[in-house]
Amino acid sequence: MPDSRNAPDGALWSSPLAGACLDRLFLQARTTRAWQERPVAPALLHELYRLMGMGPTSANCQPARIVFVQSAAGKAELLPLLDAGNREQTRLAPVTAVLACDLHFHERLDFLYPHQPQARGWFTGSPASTRDAALRNASLQHGYFIIAARALGLDCGPMGGFDADAVTRRYFPGGRAEVSFLCNLGYAAAAPLRGRLPRLPFDEACAMA
Ligand SMILES: Cc1cc2nc3c(=O)[nH]c(=O)nc-3n(C[C@H](O)[C@H](O)[C@H](O)COP(=O)(O)O)c2cc1C
Numbered sequence: 578m579p580d581s582r583n584a585p586d587g588a589l590w591s592s593p594l595a596g597a598c599l600d601r602l603f604l605q606a607r608t609t610r611a612w613q614e615r616p617v618a619p620a621l622l623h624e625l626y627r628l629m630g631m632g633p634t635s636a637n638c639q640p641a642r643i644v645f646v647q648s649a650a651g652k653a654e655l656l657p658l659l660d661a662g663n664r665e666q667t668r669l670a671p672v673t674a675v676l677a678c679d680l681h682f683h684e685r686l687d688f689l690y691p692h693q694p695q696a697r698g699w700f701t702g703s704p705a706s707t708r709d710a711a712l713r714n715a716s717l718q719h720g721y722f723i724i725a726a727r728a729l730g731l732d733c734g735p736m737g738g739f740d741a742d743a744v745t746r747r748y749f750p751g752g753r754a755e756v757s758f759l760c761n762l763g764y765a766a767a768a769p770l771r772g773r774l775p776r777l778p779f780d781e782a783c784a785m786a
């Protein structure tokens with residue numbers, strides 16, 4: 578891929594995104610619980626994965642793993658594992674992404690970080706440090722996933738209300754991965770949204786040092 582630097586001082590970009598882009602990604606984007614019947618093309622899920630994968634992870638380790646549940650049979654299996662309040666929104670969503678984290682991600686570092694053969698060792702000092710790195714980096718990728726989906730015109734409905742052990746057993750058997758959360762994907766239906774909830778002010782959540 579060509580180097581995309583386009584500012585004379587060497588910065589990658591010289592200006593912020595247009596307001597409409599910020600609206601789409603953040604300011605107007607909302608958690609969606611009501612869905613149009615409009616399907617999501619498989620090619621769009623491939624593009625979503627490609628964009629998500631471009632976000633940074635430690636030593637490019639990319640521990641996120643995803644199962645996209647979209648068939649009627651797949652939905653029928655998944656729904657009983659969800660909290661009651663999440664079932665209808667998930668039944669109606671064209672796709673439900675099961676977002677997980679590969680606890681053995683370091684096995685792929687020969688491919689993902691080939692110029693540093695010792696990179697594997699950075700993550701395998703102890704089971705706890707491997708797990709920390711897996712969770713940290715997969716969580717980052719899961720955040721990129723939501724923003725990438727929005728960038729592609731999809732709406733998202735993330736959900737933590739489900740039987741995590743049962744969902745992990747069903748979609749990632751063998752114990753090498755853990756499910757983090759689910760995310761419905763599709764196109765929002767015209768339905769009343771809950772009021773936007775407050776966000777913490779800068780001075781409460783941030784400090785300057
Ligand atoms: C990890 C995660 C878990 C969530 N779990 C649920 C859930 O189980 N059910 C649900 O209806 N909403 C769930 N939400 C939605 C949040 O409540 C919602 O994103 C938040 O209140 C912000 O809403 P907004 O995006 O419309 O501003 C979850 C969101 C995230 C990111």
